[in-house]
Amino acid sequence: MPDCPNFQKDPLDKRIITVDFATWLGSGPQISSVAWAVPSGITEADQSNTTTTATNHFSGGVDGDEHEIACTITTNEGVARLKTQRFMLEIKTGCEC
Numbered sequence: 140m141p142d143c144p145n146f147q148k149d150p151l152d153k154r155i156i157t158v159d160f161a162t163w164l165g166s167g168p169q170i171s172s173v174a175w176a177v178p179s180g181i182t183e184a185d186q187s188n189t190t191t192t193a194t195n196h197f198s199g200g201v202d203g204d205e206h207e208i209a210c211t212i213t214t215n216e217g218v219a220r221l222k223t224q225r226f227m228l229e230i231k232t233g234c235e236c
Contacts, residue, residue, distance in 0.1 A: 145226065145227045145228075145229060146226060146227070146228050146229070147228075147229045147230075147231050147234045148197065148198075148200065148228060148229075148230060148231070148234065149230075149231065149232060149233065149234050150199065150200050150201060150202050150230050150232060152198070153184075153196050153197065153198045154196070154197045154198075154228070155194065155195075155196050155197075156194070156195060156197065156208075156226070156228075157192050157193070157194040158192065158193045158194075158210045158224045158226075159191065159192050160191055160192065160193070160212055160222060160224070161191040161192070163222055164191055164214070167216075168214040168215060168216050168220065169190035169191070169214065169215050170188050170189070170190055170191065170192075170193065170212045170213070170214065170215070171213050171214060171215035171219070172212070172213045173186065173188045173193040173210065173211070173212050173213075174210075174211045174213075175193075175195055175208065175209070175210055175211075176208065176209040176210075176211070177195075177197070177206075177208055178206045178207070178208070180199060180200055180201065180204065180206065181197055181198075181199050181200055181206055181208070181228065182197065182198045182199040183195050183196065183197055184196045184198070188212075193210050193212060195210070197228060200228070200230035201230055202230055202231065202232040203230065203231070204229075204230045205227055205228070205229045205230070206227070206228045206230075207225055207226070207227055207228075208225070208226055208227075208228055209223050209224070209225045210223065210224050210225075210226075211223040211224075
């Protein structure tokens with residue numbers, strides 16, 4: 140996933156976003172925990188993760204707003220590693236997301 144990719148969602152719809160950390164993790168390490176930094180005005184629900192991905196469902200927002208969201212994982216290694224992926228969520232009425 141490139142640095143700070145952009146996603147769009149309609150204010151009335153839910154957007155499911157999955158962040159794939161497989162390339163960064165390589166073989167061996169796995170995701171042990173996930174934390175999301177979500178700004179006010181955006182609602183998150185149904186967080187989940189696999190050993191290499193983190194998924195969250197986003198709703199709400201006001202048309203025309205842009206929000207930076209961050210997903211931070213911790214690995215299951217003896218000395219845990221942290222990795223944060225940031226992305227922009229643009230709220231756009233009528234988008235076909």
